Amino acid sequence: MTSDPVRDDNARRKAIPLFDGDLARRGYALNAMCFSFNEEANRKAFLADEEAYCAKFGLTEEQRDAVARRDVLAMLEAGGNVYYLAKLAGIFGLGVQDLGALQTGMSVDAFKAMLVRQAEAIPQGARVREAV
Amino acid sequence: MAKIIGGYFTSHVPGIGGAIVRGDQETPYWKPFFDGFPPIRAWLAKERPDVAVVFSNDHGLNFFLDKMPTFAVGAAPQYDNADEGWGLPVYKSFEGHPALSWHLIDALVRDEFDITTCQKMLVDHAVSIPFELVWPGVEAWPVKLVPISINTVQYPLPSPKRCLALGRAVHRALMSWGGDERILICGTGGLSHQLDGPRAGFMNPEYDLFCLDNLAANPEALTGHSAEEVAELAGTQGVEILNWIAARGAMGDTPMTEVSRNYHIPISNTAAASLLLQAG
Structure with missing residues (x-):
């Protein structure tokens, strides 16, 4: 089989995995919530009522569950990007x-x-x- | 005529900011990294740049996934840092150089690099920490800033080849600028590191040293990989080497002299490096 650079790079995206369009679409709500944590008022609102804060951003059930369990691999699987997730981790001092x-x-x-x-x-x- | 005096490259790990706040520069963990900077500070004090053109990547301060430009050029009179959400201090603001920014923007688009123009742009630790490292404790930064942001977050990323070409287009634009500024080129980020997934903690000295060894004399060597291959070699966040490749391009095609280099493992989860190249 001849080498196909596009196919090979797409395979790398899935294998590593890399934050591609599939993950960016799947993770949008979770990443949007984490992006909001750039503001201290939002970090406090999350801590005051996590359930309500997650609902406000429309997290999927998978994302909500991953956040509730503080399960980083599950958050990544649900489309979380580590740069945004790091802002959530910061709330917990991690x-x-x-x-x-x-x-x-x-x-x-x-x-x-x-x-x-x-x-x-x-x-x-x-x-x-x-x-x- | 404006003059490009050299290129300053460094890692920009957020943890460096914490170490500076705590005054940990001389502790055994941090000293091997901070030891890379006295030669760069001395060189800058002698060479006195007026402007820094900085290639870096945003980490979710200015850009979100709603709009993610592949290449973005700042054109603001001032650039502020802001709360990034993970406990870093908010760093002082940067004075921009809108006339030079617009010259670059105009020249780049004429040169068929269809970049995004930002008249408002927050800059994050990827710009602030490299400045803190070489101008510690100053009241105001001694240079004006032209920031160029490269997407290293959401695939598709630009290829190393395209980043080198962008940098070379920036070089051509700087050479046609009518001012007489002394210009410093900066590339920040890297080197190898991976924060996410089961491979978290991955580093690759062999690839890092390949990059360091070729950047001055043979930057084309770094363009033989796709961005995905770089992620495989350097880790998912090690793709920040794209900023270094673009910055090297902006220095021009002439041979460069390596003035100083430092490579150390680990700083936080990262293989950290600093490098100073000068023309000639």
Whole structure:
């Protein structure tokens, strides 16, 4: 079979997965709610009445359930984009390492240690360079 | 005639902003990253740019999914930062350069790059943190800003090849500008990192070093991949390298000298780098 770059890139979008048109359409309501969290008043309104706030943005049942369970992978599956979801995570005081731990099933400490260990793959002499 | 003095490239991880607020620059975790910046600060103090043309990506502050431009050029007299929702301080505003922005917009569209024009535009940590890193503690930024935003959020993304071509069109536009400003080109973001999904925490030093090694002398090497292939190689957020590729294009086709480079793992979930290139 000849290689078809469009087909190959579309396959990558599904496999990784990447935030493409399918996910952007599916996730619109959830992402719109998360985008609203740029404003403090909206973060407070969410905390005061989560159910009502989610309803206001018309979250699907799948999205509502994923948010209620604080299930990041389910939010992604429901079309959430991590840049917007990070604003929701911020409400709960969770950073990207907490999110990483939640998504990989590691403890936060184990996730952080995994990040640090990746420095071992940097070849000697590749870190710093300054012209003389 | 305006002069392009060089290119400053850096990661823009939000966590850097937190480290600056806490004064963590000298702590063992942060020092290897912050150590990349004294040579860049010294070079900027000597070279004194008047304007920075900054290629970066918005993270859901200015653009939402209702309207997502592939390429957007700011044309505002002032650019504000604002609450991004995850606890960063709100950074000081930037003075724009509307006349230069409109010259770029005009030249780019004549050159068949059909960009979006923004007379109002919030800029997020992707611009503020790179400025904080090289001009710490200043009362006002010493340069005017022309921001160029590239969509790295919602696929289809522009290809690396197209980003390099956009940058080269920006270069041609800067060369036909009648002012006498000293212009700094900036590319922010990256390098490899992935925040979402089961592969969260993914980094790829081999690809990062391939990019760092080729950016100065052979940027075409970075255009052999599609955006999807870059995501596979660099992680889902590592596609921010597109900003670096476009910025390299804006420096022009002449050979560049690498003045300084720093590469460190990890900063937050990211393989972080800073790089300074100068013409000649």
